[in-house]
Amino acid sequence: MNLSSLSFTPHHLVAPIYSSLPTKTTRGKSVDGIAIEGRNLNFSFTARQTKDVHVLRDCSIRIPSGQFWMLLGPNGCGKSTLLKILAGLFTPTSGTVYVKEPKSFVFQNPDHQVVMPTVDSDVAFGLGKINLADDEVRSRVSQALHAVGLSDYMKRSVQTLSGGQKQRVAIAGALAEACKVLLLDELTTFLDETDQVGVIKAVRNCLDTSEEVTALWVTHRLEELEYADGAIYMEDGKVVMQGDAASIRSFIEARQSAYINQINP
Numbered sequence: 323m324n325l326s327s328l329s330f331t332p333h334h335l336v337a338p339i340y341s342s343l344p345t346k347t348t349r350g351k352s353v354d355g356i357a358i359e360g361r362n363l364n365f366s367f368t369a370r371q372t373k374d375v376h377v378l379r380d381c382s383i384r385i386p387s388g389q390f391w392m393l394l395g396p397n398g399c400g401k402s403t404l405l406k407i408l409a410g411l412f413t414p415t416s417g418t419v420y421v422k423e424p425k426s427f428v429f430q431n432p433d434h435q436v437v438m439p440t441v442d443s444d445v446a447f448g449l450g451k452i453n454l455a456d457d458e459v460r461s462r463v464s465q466a467l468h469a470v471g472l473s474d475y476m477k478r479s480v481q482t483l484s485g486g487q488k489q490r491v492a493i494a495g496a497l498a499e500a501c502k503v504l505l506l507d508e509l510t511t512f513l514d515e516t517d518q519v520g521v522i523k524a525v526r527n528c529l530d531t532s533e534e535v536t537a538l539w540v541t542h543r544l545e546e547l548e549y550a551d552g553a554i555y556m557e558d559g560k561v562v563m564q565g566d567a568a569s570i571r572s573f574i575e576a577r578q579s580a581y582i583n584q585i586n587p
């Protein structure tokens with residue numbers, strides 16, 4: 323199911339923010355601390371000739387360490403803007419942000435992710451800024467490619483990869499740099515079904531094989547919640563609900579049914 327075409331009547335249902343966070347991941351790892359927190363975030367785009375666009379309104383979120391969370395909501399509700407604030411790409415108008423470091427933002431378009439000619443050189447690219455021995459670089463690249471299921475692609479030209487494989491190379495690059503938080507902006511938008519599943523399973527595997535990594539994944543696809551520990555649902559610049567993935571899925575499905583009943587009484 324895809325949320326992108328739905329536009330809910332704002333606030334036709336009022337839901338409280340779901341305050342209890344999952345204390346274990348879906349794979350049973352226990353939670354140790356908070357990796358991402360935003361408090362009372364507001365954000366406006368300023369425009370010279372028109373009124374400012376107030377995009378985020380008093381958004382507060384909390385994501386436990388080591389978990390895979392998703393951020394959902396209709397088109398234009400502010401998901402990417404919130405993710406970019408967490409990444410440090412935008413500065414909130416007010417409110418506070420905490421994100422564990424190092425963090426990495428992976429963009430939607432797979433062709434914007436890869437810069438080097440081969441898979442291994444691309445994954446090693448970010449390590450150039452750290453002074454590491456060659457053996458350490460090789461070991462990090464190999465472990466990161468293993469985590470995303472691309473060990474056999476080490477010497478492949480990046481030009482020959484599918485979109486999903488390029489996304490996985492970008493994620494491997496972040497892992498090689500010992501990234502603690504992955505911020506992933508609608509990675510599956512341009513991918514076919516096989517590639518979509520490959521990318522989401524790669525992220526799930528990274529989290530299942532490391533205590534250290536936390537991921538926040540923006541998506542329109544409700545079925546992707548199957549892979550998540552927790553989720554946040556936004557509408558119209560506000561966080562409407564956050565909590566465990568199954569509760570958020572039920573909540574969104576109920577909201578969609580209410581919307582469909584409203585337009586098809």
Ligand SMILES: Nc1ncnc2c1ncn2[C@@H]1O[C@H](COP(=O)(O)OP(=O)(O)OP(=O)(O)O)[C@@H](O)[C@H]1O
Pocket residue numbers: 367375377395396397398399400401402403404
């Ligand atoms: N540079 C900009 N200047 C003015 N308004 C903007 C700018 N970028 C985004 N917006 C507006 O901010 C709002 C939130 O955009 P954002 O991209 O965060 O939403 P989204 O939930 O990620 O949408 P989608 O699901 O369609 O990607 C939208 O109304 C959008 O039109």
